[in-house]
Amino acid sequence: MLQLTWSWQPALYLFLGGMGAGAFIMAAVLFLIDRTKHRLVVCVSMWAAFASLAVGLLLLLSELISPVRGMMMWQSFSNFSSWMTLGAWGAFGALAVFALSALLAMRPVGNWLAKRWKWFGATPKQAGDAAKSAKAAVPNGVKLRRVLAVVGIGLGAFVAVYTGMLLMTAGGVPLWDSPLLPCLFTVSAFDTGVALVEVIAVLLSKKDPLAHRAAALMEKIVIGLVVAEVAVLALFLGTLMSGDPATAAGAAGAASAELLTTGGLATVFWAMVVAAGLALPLVMAVLSLVLNKRETRPLMALGAIGALIGGCELRFLILAAGVHADVLGSTVMGLIM
Amino acid sequence: MTEHTALTRRGFLAGCAAVTGSLVVVGAASAGSASAEEGVSSVANVQYGFLSDLSRCVGCENCVAACREANHLSEETANRRRVQVFMNSRSNNVYVSTSCMHCDDPNCLRVCPAGAISKGAAGIVSVNPDRCIGCKYCVQACPYEVPTYNNVSMDKCDCCLGAGVAPGDTPYCVQACIFDALKYGPVDELRAEAEARGLAPVPVGEACGPNCLLVGERG
Numbered sequence: 001m002l003q004l005t006w007s008w009q010p011a012l013y014l015f016l017g018g019m020g021a022g023a024f025i026m027a028a029v030l031f032l033i034d035r036t037k038h039r040l041v042v043c044v045s046m047w048a049a050f051a052s053l054a055v056g057l058l059l060l061l062s063e064l065i066s067p068v069r070g071m072m073m074w075q076s077f078s079n080f081s082s083w084m085t086l087g088a089w090g091a092f093g094a095l096a097v098f099a100l101s102a103l104l105a106m107r108p109v110g111n112w113l114a115k116r117w118k119w120f121g122a123t124p125k126q127a128g129d130a131a132k133s134a135k136a137a138v139p140n141g142v143k144l145r146r147v148l149a150v151v152g153i154g155l156g157a158f159v160a161v162y163t164g165m166l167l168m169t170a171g172g173v174p175l176w177d178s179p180l181l182p183c184l185f186t187v188s189a190f191d192t193g194v195a196l197v198e199v200i201a202v203l204l205s206k207k208d209p210l211a212h213r214a215a216a217l218m219e220k221i222v223i224g225l226v227v228a229e230v231a232v233l234a235l236f237l238g239t240l241m242s243g244d245p246a247t248a249a250g251a252a253g254a255a256s257a258e259l260l261t262t263g264g265l266a267t268v269f270w271a272m273v274v275a276a277g278l279a280l281p282l283v284m285a286v287l288s289l290v291l292n293k294r295e296t297r298p299l300m301a302l303g304a305i306g307a308l309i310g311g312c313e314l315r316f317l318i319l320a321a322g323v324h325a326d327v328l329g330s331t332v333m334g335l336i337m
Numbered sequence: 338m339t340e341h342t343a344l345t346r347r348g349f350l351a352g353c354a355a356v357t358g359s360l361v362v363v364g365a366a367s368a369g370s371a372s373a374e375e376g377v378s379s380v381a382n383v384q385y386g387f388l389s390d391l392s393r394c395v396g397c398e399n400c401v402a403a404c405r406e407a408n409h410l411s412e413e414t415a416n417r418r419r420v421q422v423f424m425n426s427r428s429n430n431v432y433v434s435t436s437c438m439h440c441d442d443p444n445c446l447r448v449c450p451a452g453a454i455s456k457g458a459a460g461i462v463s464v465n466p467d468r469c470i471g472c473k474y475c476v477q478a479c480p481y482e483v484p485t486y487n488n489v490s491m492d493k494c495d496c497c498l499g500a501g502v503a504p505g506d507t508p509y510c511v512q513a514c515i516f517d518a519l520k521y522g523p524v525d526e527l528r529a530e531a532e533a534r535g536l537a538p539v540p541v542g543e544a545c546g547p548n549c550l551l552v553g554e555r556g
Contacts, residue, residue: 005476065471065490069451076470079452084474088450170477171444171544248542324482327542328421332433335391335539335553336425 002259003173003322009063013056014163014315015192017091018185019308020052021156022193024098026221028149028156030197030214031105035142038201039107040208045197046102052196053095053159083169087162094155101148110141120144160189163315173322174243174253180236181318187232191225192311194218195281195304202301215296219285222303226282233278237261252325259321269317277310380505384441384460384548385496386524387511388531388538389434391553393518396420396432403513404436407500410492415485417494418510433551434519436494436510437462437483441546445475445484458504459496460524460548466490480544496521524548 027045030038064070077088103109114121120141164182171177198218201210240257243250260269284303288296404410404418418436425431439462446454446462453468454475469490476484476491484491497508511521520527531538531552538550 005473063472065486065488066469069468070470070472075468076451079450082448082450082474084448084450084472167477170448170474172476172478172480172482176477249544322477325480327480327544328433328435329423331539331541331551332391332421332423332431332553335551336423336431 001323002320003324006063006319008316009059011316011319012312013060014166014185014319015312016052016056016059018160018163018189018315019192019196019311020049020056020098021094021159022190023052023196024049024094024101024156024193025153025160025190026194026197026218028101028153031149032146033214035145037211038208038214039105040204041197041201041210043102043105044204045200046098046105048196048200049156049193050095050098050102053091053098057091057095083162083165087159087166090155090158090162094152094159097148097152097155101145101152104141104145104148114139114141156193157186160186160193163189167318167322172324174249174325175240175256175318175322177249177253178236178239180232180239184229184232184236184314187225187229188311188314191222191229191281191307194221194225195307195311198222198300198304199308202297202304205297215300216289219288219300222281222285222307223289226278226285230278248325248327248330251330252323256321256323259323260317265317265321268313272313273310273317276306277314280306281310380459383505383523384439384525385505385522386439386460386527386548386550387436388520388522388527388550388552390518390520391431391433391551393516394420394432394434395516395518396422396430397516399513399515400434400510400519403509404494404497407497407509409500411487414487414492417485417492431553434510434514435481435541435549438481438541438545438547438549439494439496440544440548444478444480444545448474448478450474453491457498461496461498461504462493463495463498464491464493466492480542481547524550 023045027042027049030045031042061067061070070076073088073092077085079085104113121139123137123139125137161182164185167173167176167185168178168181201208201215201218237257237260240253241261243253245251245254259265281303284299284306288299288303291299398420401416401418401420405416408417410417418434420432420434423431423433439456439460441460443454443456443462446456449469450472451468451470453465453470454462455465456462464484466489471486471490473484473486473491476482476486484493486492494508496502496504497506497510498504500509502508507521511519527550528538531550536552538552540547541549541551
């Protein structure tokens with residue numbers, strides 16, 4: 001028995017939303033570290049983050065019975081005790097900031113704005129500036145982009161956490177009813193986000209080659225995230241399997257976890273989530289670091305594609321295995337047996 | 338004559354009050370407006386619920402049919418009330434009729450982004466189809482898998498509010514039960530009555546404070 005109320009659109013949204021948020025965060029970090037490097041990778045990654053989130057939201061809208069009513073956000077997302085409301089506004093805000101950041105990351109847009117808008121191109125002089133090098137002077141436009149990057153990181157983190165909170169706070173599905181689920185989805189969102197930026201960097205490597213330091217940073221982040229994800233996933237499934245089978249919720253949670261690890265979904269879970277999504281990126285990242293400064297683009301691409309497949313499949317499987325507990329059955333059996 | 342006139346006048350006033358009262362009730366039933374609480378103040382703060390007697394239910398599904406008919410459920414709308422069958426230790430069939438539990442603290446109401454679900458007089462939890470966007474979050478939230486969807490919105494039991502039954506009055510499913518297996522009333526009274534008959538009523542599950550009690554003989 002599988003969960004079929006929410007089918008492929010919400011599953012894909014949870015993946016795209018998380019990946020988009022993660023990709024923006026990675027791109028924003030690259031920008032904040034050094035605004036002069038990886039301009040193209042940062043810009044394309046920010047557009048990709050925007051597109052992921054936008055497509056995800058459109059998918060979600062298409063799944064509604066009344067999509068038009070859903071677009072009247074002030075009415076349809078007005079109950080703030082619901083995480084869907086918080087998430088809708090958070091994702092909406094993230095979408096706006098991602099778009100603005102991506103737009104300002106485009107060189108022609110920056111040049112055009114600097115011409116038309118004096119403030120944007122101006123470099124304010126402050127007391128003591130003379131003592132500093134010319135490099136330290138930062139135009140207002142860059143300052144604005146930095147603020148947007150920081151706000152976008154905050155909103156992106158919120159969207160990543162929210163994809164898990166949405167499921168956790170539903171409350172009717174034992175598999176999802178764990179604080180470890182938002183942890184898992186958040187780590188996976190960052191993981192897939194980094195993977196998306198890596199794929200973009202590999203694709204753009206002729207026009208905007210990734211600096212060795214940046215590549216090494218990303219590989220180290222991948223290693224950290226994969227280790228964290230393995231730990232959270234193991235704890236998540238382990239807790240569910242050791243649930244009290246005498247209670248309806250405990251039995252349903254254990255059944256869901258078994259469905260993933262040994263049941264009908266096990267092949268896909270082990271092959272796509274664990275092998276492709278966790279083991280492959282880890283091995284590739286370690287190899288890249290070991291091979292130090294040699295051609296590691298194919299390794300990076302392979303690991304990143306594995307991470308994307310695994311992250312996407314994780315959302316589908318967690319949704320599919322999210323069955324309700326048989327509360328009525330368990331109450332009735334307690335009465336009549 | 339004077340007395341007769343006075344009586345008539347009193348009767349007229351009473352009639353007016355009754356008409357106004359029923360208008361308020363009908364208005365509340367159709368719109369779920371705030372005025373509902375004024376019109377039915379006597380049941381406003383009393384939690385009503387169902388009691389399903391396993392030892393009396395024969396699985397005839399008269400309750401299911403009566404619900405469908407009275408609420409004019411469209412063809413694509415699922416049953417609001419369900420009768421499920423279980424087998425006891427003597428291999429006999431045991432039937433249980435349930436619908437929405439009209440919980441004390443409904444998960445569906447908490448998670449509905451549009452605020453389309455409300456808990457009103459008599460503790461009845463109802464959905465406003467004009468506000469529902471059809472996100473199906475309430476399905477994932479309800480531990481009892483009560484909400485269903487037709488092509489308009491979420492659909493579930495509203496104790497026949499939409500069919501014109503005033504809050505606190507007996508819904509059609511209970512009226513249709515000729516075996517006295519299904520009862521409706523203030524949930525505390527239902528519990529006390531069952532206990533007076535020597536039975537031990539249990540709520541269906543625990544989550545959200547469900548207001549559907551089950552009674553049935555053990556074994």
